[in-house]
Amino acid sequence: MTEIKKIGISTSGGDCAGLNAVVSSVVSSAAKYGWEVYGIHNGTDGLTETPLSYELLTEDNFSDSPWPRLAGSYLGSLNKGVKMESQLAVSERFGKGVAALGLDAVVVVGGDGSMNVLKHYCTRAGIKMIGIPKTIDMDVPKTQKTIGFDTAVQQTTAYCDQLLLTARSHHRWFIVQTMGRECGQLALHAGVAIAADAILMPEIKFDIDKLVEHIKQSKRDYGIIMVSEGISIRGHSGKPADMVSRKLTAAGIANRTAFPEHIQRAGDTLASDRILAAGFVDCAFRAIDNKETFVMTTFENNEYKTISLDEFFKSGIPEKDPNIIGAMTSNAYVEPDNPLLRIAADMGIYIGEMKK
Numbered sequence: 001m002t003e004i005k006k007i008g009i010s011t012s013g014g015d016c017a018g019l020n021a022v023v024s025s026v027v028s029s030a031a032k033y034g035w036e037v038y039g040i041h042n043g044t045d046g047l048t049e050t051p052l053s054y055e056l057l058t059e060d061n062f063s064d065s066p067w068p069r070l071a072g073s074y075l076g077s078l079n080k081g082v083k084m085e086s087q088l089a090v091s092e093r094f095g096k097g098v099a100a101l102g103l104d105a106v107v108v109v110g111g112d113g114s115m116n117v118l119k120h121y122c123t124r125a126g127i128k129m130i131g132i133p134k135t136i137d138m139d140v141p142k143t144q145k146t147i148g149f150d151t152a153v154q155q156t157t158a159y160c161d162q163l164l165l166t167a168r169s170h171h172r173w174f175i176v177q178t179m180g181r182e183c184g185q186l187a188l189h190a191g192v193a194i195a196a197d198a199i200l201m202p203e204i205k206f207d208i209d210k211l212v213e214h215i216k217q218s219k220r221d222y223g224i225i226m227v228s229e230g231i232s233i234r235g236h237s238g239k240p241a242d243m244v245s246r247k248l249t250a251a252g253i254a255n256r257t258a259f260p261e262h263i264q265r266a267g268d269t270l271a272s273d274r275i276l277a278a279g280f281v282d283c284a285f286r287a288i289d290n291k292e293t294f295v296m297t298t299f300e301n302n303e304y305k306t307i308s309l310d311e312f313f314k315s316g317i318p319e320k321d322p323n324i325i326g327a328m329t330s331n332a333y334v335e336p337d338n339p340l341l342r343i344a345a346d347m348g349i350y351i352g353e354m355k356k
Helices: 019-033 059-063 084-101 112-125 149-170 185-193 208-216 240-250 261-265 271-289 309-315 339-346
Strands: 006-011 036-040 054-057 105-110 128-133 173-178 198-200 223-228 255-258 295-300 303-308 317-320 328-331
Touching (some): 019 036, 019 054, 019 059, 019 271, 112 128, 149 223, 185 223, 208 223, 240 255
Parallel strands (some): 105 128, 173 223
C-alpha cells in the first residue's frame, strides 16, 4: 500500500456553515501526521478543468485565519450536475489531475450525490477516498448529524424570532418556507425551537382545512407556520408557502409569506458544528492511516466511526439524483418514531394527520 504523503480536500454540493471548520481541522490534523494538504478549488472542477486549480494549505495560511468560523467555503464549491455522456471524460480528467498533484487520498466534504459521483471518479483514479457528510437538509442516512445542520437550524430560528415581532405588531400569521428538499428535518427542528403553531413536512400527510381550523382556534392572532419546501397540496401549484397562504387568505386569516432562502446556509458556524467537524476529521484521518478507503464518517450513538460507501448507499432510500443524469442518491427522511414529532404534538403544534 502507498504511504500517505499528500491528501486533497474538496467541498462539493451546496455550501453551508462548517465547511471551513472541516478544512481547518484537516490542515491541523495533517500537520500532526506529517502530510501535505492540497485544497481543491470548486469541487471536482479544480482537478478536471485546465489549468488545475488548487493550493497548498498550511497552518500558517489557513488555521490561524478567521475562516474556520465563517460559513460558505473558502475552497469554493460545486453545485451542478454532470451529464452521463460526459461522466467518463470527466472521470479521466479527474484521474489525470490526481496524478499531476501526486495525491494519495482525497477527503470529500459533500452530500449523498457528491459521495456517489466522487466514489466513481476516485475508483477510476485508483485513489483512496474518505467522505464527510454535510448538508443543511440532514437527509443523509446512517448518521445522526451532518455538517451545517445545527447552524442552519439556528439561522432559521433567529429569522423567525424576528418575524414574530412584526407578526404580533400587525396581527398576522407568517408562513415561513424552509429548505430541505424532500426531507422535513430542518422545518421540524426550527419549528419546535420557535414553538411554531404548525409544521408541515413532506413525510406526514396534512389536511389543509384542518390547518386552517387549527389557526382559527388559536388564542393569538399571529404566529409562525413552518413549511418545508418539499410539501405539496393536491390541485395547487407554486411555492408551498404561497399555496398555504392562499388557503389562509381565502379563510379570512391575515398572513404573509417569508423565505429565508440562503440565509439558512449562512451565519457564524455554531460550536456544535465546529466540534462535529473536528470529530469527523479525526475519524477520517484515522481511517486513512488505517488504509481504509471508500468510507464515510458518521456520528451515531455518541460515537464517530466510518461505514463503507456501499453500506451507506444501501441504507437509505434510493432515488434518481436530480442533478446527475443516470446517477442515484441515497436519502433519509424524518422517521415516524422521531421523538420530536411527539414533542411537537404535545406542544400543541399541528404537524399533520399522524397515525395514533
